[in-house]
Structures are given as C-alpha cells and as structure tokens.
Amino acid sequence: MRIAVVGSGYVGLVAGACFAELGHQVIVVDNDEPRVAALKNGQVPIHEKFLPELLQRHRGKRLEFSTDLHEAVRASQAIFIAVGTPPTDRGDADLSYVESVAREIAGAINEYTVVVEKSTVPVYTSDWVRKIILRNGADPNSFDVASNPEFLREGTAVTDFLFPDRIVVGCDHERCCAVLREIYLPLTSGSYYESADAIPQPDSAPIPPPIIVTSTKSAELIKHASNAFLAMKISFINAVASLCESVGSDVSQVCQGIGSDSRIGPRFLNPGVGYGGSCFPKDVMAFRAVARECGYDFRLLEEVMRINEDQRERFLRKVRSALWTLRGKQLAVLGLAFKGGTDDIRESPAILIVKALLQEGCKITAYDPAAMERTQEVISSNVKFANSAYEAAHGADALLILTEWEEFANLDLRRLREKLRYPIVIDGRNLYDPEVMAEQGFTYYSVGRAAAHPDGVPAALKPERSRQK
Numbered sequence: 051m052r053i054a055v056v057g058s059g060y061v062g063l064v065a066g067a068c069f070a071e072l073g074h075q076v077i078v079v080d081n082d083e084p085r086v087a088a089l090k091n092g093q094v095p096i097h098e099k100f101l102p103e104l105l106q107r108h109r110g111k112r113l114e115f116s117t118d119l120h121e122a123v124r125a126s127q128a129i130f131i132a133v134g135t136p137p138t139d140r141g142d143a144d145l146s147y148v149e150s151v152a153r154e155i156a157g158a159i160n161e162y163t164v165v166v167e168k169s170t171v172p173v174y175t176s177d178w179v180r181k182i183i184l185r186n187g188a189d190p191n192s193f194d195v196a197s198n199p200e201f202l203r204e205g206t207a208v209t210d211f212l213f214p215d216r217i218v219v220g221c222d223h224e225r226c227c228a229v230l231r232e233i234y235l236p237l238t239s240g241s242y243y244e245s246a247d248a249i250p251q252p253d254s255a256p257i258p259p260p261i262i263v264t265s266t267k268s269a270e271l272i273k274h275a276s277n278a279f280l281a282m283k284i285s286f287i288n289a290v291a292s293l294c295e296s297v298g299s300d301v302s303q304v305c306q307g308i309g310s311d312s313r314i315g316p317r318f319l320n321p322g323v324g325y326g327g328s329c330f331p332k333d334v335m336a337f338r339a340v341a342r343e344c345g346y347d348f349r350l351l352e353e354v355m356r357i358n359e360d361q362r363e364r365f366l367r368k369v370r371s372a373l374w375t376l377r378g379k380q381l382a383v384l385g386l387a388f389k390g391g392t393d394d395i396r397e398s399p400a401i402l403i404v405k406a407l408l409q410e411g412c413k414i415t416a417y418d419p420a421a422m423e424r425t426q427e428v429i430s431s432n433v434k435f436a437n438s439a440y441e442a443a444h445g446a447d448a449l450l451i452l453t454e455w456e457e458f459a460n461l462d463l464r465r466l467r468e469k470l471r472y473p474i475v476i477d478g479r480n481l482y483d484p485e486v487m488a489e490q491g492f493t494y495y496s497v498g499r500a501a502a503h504p505d506g507v508p509a510a511l512k513p514e515r516s517r518q519k
C-alpha cells in the first residue's frame with residue numbers, strides 16, 4: 051500500500067515507521083521544515099525503544115519524509131492524519147490543524163483515497179472532515195473518511211503498534227474498510243511475526259491481534275472512552291488509597307484482592323501521585339467537553355480529574371507532615387518524567403510537585419535517567435541536577451520518589467541511607483515494601499499504606515528529634 055502519514059509527532063512518526071516495517075511505501079509529511087530535515091538526516095527526535103532501528107532500516111527505502119502534503123496525497127491510497135489536537139482554554143480539543151489538513155487533502159485527491167483519523171478526536175470529527183473535504187471541491191466518490199485510533203503508550207509505542215491488544219477500524223463503507231484491512235493484514239494474518247527480523251514479541255501479546263471493525267463514530271468513541279476508563283481506574287485506586295490511609299489498612303493488599311477478580315484485573319491499579327502525560331489529562335478533559343456538547347453531562351469524569359489533582363495535594367501534605375516546615379529544607383527528588391521509561395515531562399505530576407515545593411522554599415536536587423534536559427527548559431532556579439540517585443540524596447533532609455522508573459525500585463538502600471542527612475523516604479509510587487525500608491533504617495512514607503519507622507513505632511507517633519541520627 052502507498053500511505054501518507056500527516057504529522058511527524060509521537061503518533062505519526064511511530065505509525066509511519068511501523069507501516070514501513072509492515073512492507074508499505076510510506077511518506078511522513080510535516081510542515082515543520084527543520085524537523086523534516088532532521089528526520090531525513092537520520093536524527094530521531096523522540097526517546098522510543100526500537101524506533102531508531104526501524105527508522106534506520108527503512109529510511110530512504112520504504113520510508114520518506116517530506117513537507118509537500120499535496121504531492122504525498124497524490125502518491126498515496128490512504129492518508130493518516132496524525133497532527134496535534136491540543137486542548138483549548140475551554141478544555142475541548144483544538145481541531146484547527148485537522149481542519150487545515152483536510153482542506154489541503156481536498157485539493158489534492160485525484161484517485162480513490164481513504165482519509166484516516168489517527169489523532170485522538172471527538173466523536174463528530176469524521177463528519178466534519180468529510181464536510182470540509184467536500185466543501186473544498188473533492189468528488190464525493192473519490193474518498194472516504196475512516197477512524198483508526200492508536201493506543202500507543204510512550205516508551206513502548208513501537209511494540210504497542212506491532213503487537214496490539216486489538217486493532218480498531220471505524221469505517222462506514224466496505225471499500226474503505228477493505229483498504230484498512232489490507233494495511234493491517236501483515237499483523238492480522240500473523241505473517242509479520244514469522245519474518246526473521248521482526249521486532250521481538252513482548253510478553254503476553256496476543257498474536258495475531260484481532261481486528262475490530264466498527265462504525266466511524268464508534269471508533270472515535272472507543273479511543274476517548276478507553277483513555278477515560280484507564281484514567282478512572284487510576285483515580286479510583288487513588289481514592290481507595292486515601293481511604294486506606296484514613297483507616298490504617300494497606301492499599302497493596304486491597305489491590306491484590308480486587309485486581310484478582312478477572313473482571314477487574316490487576317493492571318492500572320497502582321496508586322501514586324496521579325496520572326500525567328500528553329494523553330490522559332487532555333483526553334479526559336476533552337471527552338468531558340465532547341459529552342457536554344453532545345448533550346450528556348459526564349460528571350464522573352469531573353471527579354476523575356478532581357481526585358487526580360487532589361492526589362498531588364495529598365502528597366504535599368505528606369511531605370509537610372514528615373518534615374514539618376519546608377522553607378530551606380534540602381530535598382532529593384527521584385523522577386521528573388510523567389512515568390518511567392520516557393523523557394516526556396508533559397503534565398508530569400513530578401514537575402508540578404517540584405514546582406509547589408520550590409514555592410514553599412525548598413531546595414531541590416533532582417535526578418531522572420532521561421528527563422533532566424527537558425526539565426531544565428521549564429525549571430531552572432533552586433533546582434540542581436544530579437548524575438545519580440545517590441548524588442541527589444547527598445546531604446538531603448529527605449528523599450522523594452515521584453516517577454516509577456525501574457532503577458528507582460532497585461537502589462542500594464545502605465548506600466542511600468549513608469548519603470541522606472536524615473533517613474526519610476517519601477515514596478509517591480510505592481516502589482518499596484514498608485517493612486523492608488524500616489528494617490533498613492528508614493522512616494518511610496508511601497501512598498495508601500501506613501508509614502514505617504526503623505524501630506517499628508508508627509512514624510506519626512515519633513517525635514522528629516528521635517528520627518534524626
């Protein structure tokens with residue numbers, strides 16, 4: 051298949067590289083000239099496992115980069131729109147980039163073309179894309195509009211694309227559906243997985259993946275509803291964690307108990323400092339706005355967002371209750387990215403917490419394996435950056451864990467304790483067992499579990515003096 055992908059951001063670049071990997075001829079189009087030039091030169095603008103290999107493998111062969119949308123449309127049978135849909139001040143998605151791409155496509159269509167929404171968009175977008183293309187002079191028989199949402203997670207985007215739980219294809223006409231089925235055939239038939247140089251299969255990936263064919267509107271809804279549901283699951287467990295703190299029970303035991311019900315499942319039940327990233331916060335807000343516009347007041351989503359914000363506030367209260375006054379305190383912060391395995395700090399709860407602590411007069415030394423450069427662009431004063439967790443901990447009044455990086459779950463605890471001025475750890479991601487931390491000499495606070503103290507006395511009952519060495 052000849053495919054154009056419009057937008058070389060996270061979704062566009064990964065989709066373009068993966069379509070080439072499936073054997074298609076792909077042009078990735080972007081109007082950002084320096085970005086296209088960098089991609090042509092072999093640069094990889096995002097931190098994503100296997101992406102450098104795929105770009106290297108296909109660049110200049112099955113994968114091209116261009117700024118010329120008109121030509122790309124003429125050369126392609128399917129156009130995937132993967133441009134940004136940032137939130138407006140009212141919380142809904144700004145679709146002006148989608149509209150301008152639709153207008154340009156209209157002027158270029160010369161043979162039957164399938165126009166596919168790949169960006170996360172509100173449920174009525176396909177109707178609008180169709181209207182805009184018609185308004186701008188395209189023949190109604192020369193195109194169809196489909197929706198093919200992606201469910202890529204940052205850090206595992208390439209394997210999420212090539213080994214998906216499911217492929218959702220929303221189209222209202224058989225001819226358009228046939229094009230999409232053909233594009234994904236290497237995955238749905240399983241033939242891709244037999245090739246010798248296929249990207250390695252992650253654990254528990256269902257191969258071949260099922261393809262779910264729906265109406266265009268249903269596919270648009272599936273994407274928003276999936277992200278909103280996952281965000282709701284996180285807020286739900288965060289609310290349960292707060293209750294656990296009030297009654298003195300342990301949220302990890304509660305999670306095990308509810309997560310082993312196969313109807314609920316254990317995934318996305320990790321309490322913490324709340325969800326962040328470029329998708330959940332934006333999509334929950336946009337879904338809320340879409341529902342309102344369509345006449346349904348989706349108040350549940352309001353609560354999902356409120357619990358998420360509250361979770362950061364609760365963490366700050368925990369820091370205050372562990373350290374009393376904050377002005378002038380030296381804190382070590384582990385983690386700045388919105389989750390482990392990425393350098394992305396968009397809507398990162400870690401960044402919001404660091405900013406709040408700085409406002410209260412704390413001095414911070416932070417360490418993150420990938421996100422420090424990006425953080426320096428948004429926070430500069432009163433934050434020092436360290437080269438390791440131990441360097442960050444050196445001389446600190448307490449250590450805060452804000453991102454669930456794997457390396458933070460495997461620290462040398464003795465070394466850490468020796469570095470800290472006071473052995474106090476406030477863990478916003480529940481990476482450690484409270485009992486183990488207490489045995490190792492730490493006063494340890496986490497989310498939804500009782501605080502632990504070296505000599506077994508609940509931390510809340512210990513005077514601050516006796517916790518110092």
Ligand code: UDX
Binds near residue numbers: 329330
């Ligand atoms: C998400 C969706 O998972 C993906 O399907 C969609 O395409 C884009 O949005 P992503 O934003 O990359 O992907 O991150 P994800 O791994 O889902 O985590 C989102 C946030 O939730 C992170 O801040 C993470 O720390 C937090 N989280 C996740 C929790 O707090 N608890 C959990 O149990 C899981």
